[in-house]
Amino acid sequence: MKNYLKELNDQQRIAVENYQGASLIIAGAGSGKTRVLTTRIAYMIDNHIDAFSILALTFTNKAAQEMRERVETIVGVDAKNIWMGTFHSVFARILRAEAFRIGYPNNFTIYDTDDSKSVIKAILKEENLDPKGTYKPSAIHSRISACKNSLIKPDDYENNIELMDSDKSSGKARFIELYRKYNARCFRSGAMDFDDLLLNTYDLLNNFPDVLYKYQHRFNYVLIDEFQDTNVVQYMIIKKIAASTRNLCVVGDDSQSIYSFRGANIRNILDFEKDFPELKVFKLEQNYRSTVNIVEASDNIISNNKYRLPKKLWTNNAAGNKIKILKADTEADEANITAFNILNLHKNENIAFSDIAVLYRTNAQSRAFEEAFRRLGIDYRLVGSISFYQRKEVKDLLAYFRFVINPADEEALKRIINYPARGIGDTTFAHLIVFANDNQCTIWDIINNINAFEISNRIKTVLTEFAFMIKSFQIAVKQKDAFEAAKQMSKESGLIRLMSDDKSPEGIGRFENVQNLLSAIKAFTERENTEDKSLAAFLQEVSLLTDADNQDFKTDKVTLMTVHSAKGLEFRVVFVAGLEENLFPSMMSVDTREELEEERRLFYVAVTRAMEKLYLCYATTRFQWGNLRYCEPSRFLDEIESKYIEYNAGAKQGKIKTPEIKTSTVQRKPVLPVRKPLFVNPDFKGDDVSSLQTGMNIEHNAFGNGKILQIDGVGDSRMALIYFDKFGQKKILLKFAKIKIV
DNA sequence: CGATCAGTCTTTTTT
DNA sequence: AGACTGATCG
Numbered sequence: 146m147k148n149y150l151k152e153l154n155d156q157q158r159i160a161v162e163n164y165q166g167a168s169l170i171i172a173g174a175g176s177g178k179t180r181v182l183t184t185r186i187a188y189m190i191d192n193h194i195d196a197f198s199i200l201a202l203t204f205t206n207k208a209a210q211e212m213r214e215r216v217e218t219i220v221g222v223d224a225k226n227i228w229m230g231t232f233h234s235v236f237a238r239i240l241r242a243e244a245f246r247i248g249y250p251n252n253f254t255i256y257d258t259d260d261s262k263s264v265i266k267a268i269l270k271e272e273n274l275d276p277k278g279t280y281k282p283s284a285i286h287s288r289i290s291a292c293k294n295s296l297i298k299p300d301d302y303e304n305n306i307e308l309m310d311s312d313k314s315s316g317k318a319r320f321i322e323l324y325r326k327y328n329a330r331c332f333r334s335g336a337m338d339f340d341d342l343l344l345n346t347y348d349l350l351n352n353f354p355d356v357l358y359k360y361q362h363r364f365n366y367v368l369i370d371e372f373q374d375t376n377v378v379q380y381m382i383i384k385k386i387a388a389s390t391r392n393l394c395v396v397g398d399d400s401q402s403i404y405s406f407r408g409a410n411i412r413n414i415l416d417f418e419k420d421f422p423e424l425k426v427f428k429l430e431q432n433y434r435s436t437v438n439i440v441e442a443s444d445n446i447i448s449n450n451k452y453r454l455p456k457k458l459w460t461n462n463a464a465g466n467k468i469k470i471l472k473a474d475t476e477a478d479e480a481n482i483t484a485f486n487i488l489n490l491h492k493n494e495n496i497a498f499s500d501i502a503v504l505y506r507t508n509a510q511s512r513a514f515e516e517a518f519r520r521l522g523i524d525y526r527l528v529g530s531i532s533f534y535q536r537k538e539v540k541d542l543l544a545y546f547r548f549v550i551n552p553a554d555e556e557a558l559k560r561i562i563n564y565p566a567r568g569i570g571d572t573t574f575a576h577l578i579v580f581a582n583d584n585q586c587t588i589w590d591i592i593n594n595i596n597a598f599e600i601s602n603r604i605k606t607v608l609t610e611f612a613f614m615i616k617s618f619q620i621a622v623k624q625k626d627a628f629e630a631a632k633q634m635s636k637e638s639g640l641i642r643l644m645s646d647d648k649s650p651e652g653i654g655r656f657e658n659v660q661n662l663l664s665a666i667k668a669f670t671e672r673e674n675t676e677d678k679s680l681a682a683f684l685q686e687v688s689l690l691t692d693a694d695n696q697d698f699k700t701d702k703v704t705l706m707t708v709h710s711a712k713g714l715e716f717r718v719v720f721v722a723g724l725e726e727n728l729f730p731s732m733m734s735v736d737t738r739e740e741l742e743e744e745r746r747l748f749y750v751a752v753t754r755a756m757e758k759l760y761l762c763y764a765t766t767r768f769q770w771g772n773l774r775y776c777e778p779s780r781f782l783d784e785i786e787s788k789y790i791e792y793n794a795g796a797k798q799g800k801i802k803t804p805e806i807k808t809s810t811v812q813r814k815p816v817l818p819v820r821k822p823l824f825v826n827p828d829f830k831g832d833d834v835s836s837l838q839t840g841m842n843i844e845h846n847a848f849g850n851g852k853i854l855q856i857d858g859v860g861d862s863r864m865a866l867i868y869f870d871k872f873g874q875k876k877i878l879l880k881f882a883k884i885k886i887v
Numbered sequence: 888c889g890a891t892c893a894g895t896c897t898t899t900t901t902t
Numbered sequence: 903a904g905a906c907t908g909a910t911c912g
Contacts (some may be wrong), residue, residue: 205902233902258901277896277907339902406900507899530901564890691901709900730901747900770897773903794894893909895907 147191149184149219151176160427161185164192164366167387167418167424168384170396173436173458174443174753175715178396182370183356186227187219188368194372196226198385200364204371205233206694206712212370225674227363232379233339233688241685242339243349243356247613252550252681254336257535260556261327261338262286263268268326271578280323281317289324294376294408297307299325302369304469333587343378350385361374361389372397372417384420394466398872399454401445403709403740403747411452432458434715434756437463440817442759442789446671449784450742456659467791470782471762476510476723480517483720486760487523487703490718497522500717502704506729509704510722518703526542528706534817538644538655539662543684545634550620550681554590567607576600585847586881597878614638627680628667635659646872694767707819708751719755725776748781831883837865846883848872 150158157177160170161184163524172178182201185834190196205207209229217224228235244251256264265282292302302308303576312320332337337345367387369375372395375383387393395417402411420425432440440460447453471486473479483503490496503514507531518525532537541564547557549553563569580591581599591598594610613635621630635641644656667677669683693710704716726765730744752759763778767834829846837843841853851869858864863879877884 342902357898403900404902407902509898566889567888572888609894691902707900727900743900768903890912893908896907897903897905899906901910 147188149187153180154274154431156427156429157181157184157432160186160429163425163427164189164194164394167391167417167421168394168427169414169458170394170400170423170427170429171454172396172398172429173432173456174398174750175432175440176429177431177433177875178370178398178429179212179215179713181429182368182396182783184219186212186216186224186368189217190220190223194366197228197368198363198365199227200235201229202232202370202383203229203234204231204374204713205815206234206352206690207335208370209234213738214523226254232344232375232382233625234686236382238340239360240342240345240349243353244345245400246353246356247345248332249337249345250335250553251550252335254334254547254551254554254557255342255685256331256334256336256338256556257688258286258339259535259540260336261289261331263336263556263559264330265289265327267578268323268330269610270342272323272326272786274319279318279634285320285323285327285772286838287515288320289327289806290338290340291408292324293344294377294378296344296381299328299806307409327370330555331771333553334555335551336556340378343376343382344378346800347378347382347385350382359387360386361743365390366392369393369395370397373402373411373414374407374409375413376410377413378408380410380413380416385721390528391423393421395474400450400746400754401710401712401750401804402710402742403750406745414454421744428456430456430458432460432462435460435753435834436462436757438465438467438789439755439759440467440754442785443749444519445785446745446752447749447762450743450745451738468759468761468785470790470792472761472778472792473762473764475762476513476767477517477761479722479861480513483514483722484521484523485515487718487722488521490758493882495720498606499701500705501697501720501752502706502711502714502716502753503716503720503722504706504708504711505722506708506731507723508707514705514722518705520636524700524702524705525705526696526700526702528693528696528704528710530710533658533661533695534687534688534690536657536658538640540638542631542638542659542662545618545638545640546631546680546684549615549622549634550684552615552619553587555588558822561638562611565643567611569604569611573600573604579683580878582747583875584878584881585883586878590881591744591878594878597864599876622680624801627683628663628668628670630680631663631666633662702789708747712750713755715756716761717760718754719751720762721751721762722762723767724761724779724782728767729779729843730774730781738779745784748779830885832886834863834882834884837879837884837886842887844885844887845869845877852887 150161153161160181164185186199186201189199201212203212204237209231211222212230213227216227241251244253259344262282265285268274269280269282276282299321312318323641365388367383369383384391390421399411399413399414402409403571410712437460440458444458467869471482471483485735487501491498505511511527515527516526532544541560542562544557547554548561559574562574575590577591582586592608592612595605618634621633641659643727644652666683670678729742729748734740734744761782763776765776767774767776826846831846836857837853839856841854843853844850848869848870851867853867855866856863861880865877865879867877868874
């Protein structure tokens with residue numbers, strides 16, 4: 146028997162050896178899931194399975210990287226050839242090769258949530274809808290996202306009477322229209338949002354048999370980590386890819402499913418059993434991570450959930466310390482008590498800071514801890530929801546790169562066109578959008594033909610200079626390597642000067658971030674085993690990185706992060722903060738059993754991160770929206786049997802007061818103007834525009850029938866003034882127009 | 888067009 | 903309390 150197999154227990158080893166066919170590995174917290182997955186892959190390669198034919202999908206980029214390293218230590222360089230990554234990054238890679246089939250440029254941009262919301266805001270503005278009323282950008286976005294994650298496209302949505310009716314009755318009748326317009330706008334910008342990466346991959350496999358064939362035959366073995374957190378599209382995609390070989394191995398723990406708000410669906414596990422009736426089920430129930438107290442307390446917690454697969458974790462580890470409950474007066478007090486305990490652990494028990502984590506429900510809670518830690522000189526690393534690449538100054542420079550690579554990218558253009566200030570304000574940009582809409586072309590097309598349009602000469606000059614600069618950047622990107630091109634753009638755009646002029650502490654921080662971005666590009670171009678070192682490849686990679694992917698957990702610092710980002714990690718000591726009603730469980734999630742059970746699974750995840758010591762903290766008062774609130778201890782604390790718990794003085798007797806309920810201010814409903822939806826006929830064939838003359842009756846691909854009132858200009862600048870029956874008078878640049886003579 | 892100021896709204900969680 | 907928006911003025 147191979148040496149690495151000897152290190153496994155019987156359940157683990159069987160799960161490794163049975164790599165053919167469909168497998169469901171139900172792996173409890175701390176049961177050696179990653180070890181099984183990596184050993185299984187190594188074992189496959191040892192048994193002459195071609196590394197190129199293995200696809201392994203993980204939850205984070207970091208997990209993929211670590212898994213690759215671990216496989217490599219067993220089987221060597223072959224591990225480099227395995228396709229390993231997150232759903233999003235692997236599919237983005239596939240789409241980059243195949244995007245042309247669905248009408249996208251291969252250098253398509255990936256829109257992050259901010260970009261998506263900004264697109265929605267722009268649409269709401271054009272449609273004169275109130276972004277604070279019924280149509281909140283974030284609400285629209287999450288609804289669109291939910292649709293995409295459940296494979297409901299605009300046509301499906303419109304045909305679904307239930308959805309349409311519920312929109313009507315809730316006053317959101319125009320949602321479907323916004324959904325379509327949002328998609329159209331992204332498409333026109335050559336951009337895909339996170340959900341499109343999944344949906345478009347699905348479409349690709351579904352609509353192009355040759356593509357499906359190609360990937361089915363390329364990936365003979367598919368492995369999925371954290372399967373409980375996959376959503377419908379993700380499952381549909383892997384089902385398609387694995388359909389011919391049926392070698393699909395999924396690993397997961399239903400008790401750790403914490404992403405249903407993102408469309409994750411525990412039902413995938415049930416569907417998997419139905420779709421692959423031949424599957425073998427393996428259960429990993431021995432916990433190697435935590436003490437008896439922690440394992441049994443976590444079992445107390447999770448047994449309150451009704452919906453779960455039967456399994457029982459056990460451990461051979463020591464009984465360990467009791468779980469300590471810390472009661473604090475305020476959030477600052479909570480942070481101080483935590484900091485104090487951390488210093489004690491560090492001094493008296495010689496526990497490294499890097500072995501300690503503070504976990505909380507919401508990112509906003511980090512602040513108090515940061516302050517306390519700074520005051521007491523405790524080094525910490527903050528894993529936030531905003532990654533390095535989402536900081537404003539970094540995104541600004543990235544936007545230059547994005548736009549140079551994909552000049553259809555409107556969101557990028559919006560960021561850079563007047564930054565640094567060039568005297569191109571909102572009004573001008575709004576004009577450009579109107580011109581682009583009228584001409585059914587991109588804003589970049591308009592800028593390049595700006596002389597044909599009615600706009601002040603000052604603006605024309607500035608825009609022409611801008612276009613000249615962008616074109617010089619485009620040449621740089623073609624001729625130089627990613628780093629040199631990036632350096633040139635950061636200088637010549639004026640961004641560097643803008644940053645270095647700002648001598649405030651924040652300004653210096655921003656300047657450093659931009660320098661760090663350039664260093665990251667440098668490192669990217671010098672990296673081994675990355676074949677595509679273009680700036681475009683760099684952009685794609687960083688748009689899918691999370692903050693956790695960027696952290697190095699090796700330096701000796703205490704880790705601060707949300708429970709969500711702690712998934713998959715473990716620490717010798719864990720503090721779970723803010724265990725109060727309306728915070729953990731969240732106020733938003735106590736209305737239904739399903740939501741509450743998800744909060745409980747989240748708490749379960751938090752507790753099971755701890756190896757040796759666990760502290761559960763709560764405060765009796767907390768500042769929220771500038772108001773002091775009284776807090777009740779979390780109901781979850783009562784779910785742990787008292788024999789596993791040790792209270793600090795008076796911890797259990799929290800003051801119980803009903804929190805004040807903030808009454809919402811009555812908002813006046815905006816008057817909605819009527820606007821005709823625009824239907825663009827994709828199959829429309831225009832006549833030769835040079836034959837057009839004043840007085841002709843014509844048909845336009847988007848605006849329908851009209852009459853030419855006037856034509857002026859020559860060459861590319863030739864424009865027609867047209868009166869449309871449905872849209873009134875418009876000035877249209879003939880270069881882009883699709884017009885038929887009637 | 889851009890800077891400043893007042894008023895509004897915010898909190899889940901993330902690829 | 904702090905970020906963000908929109909209105910007003912230079």
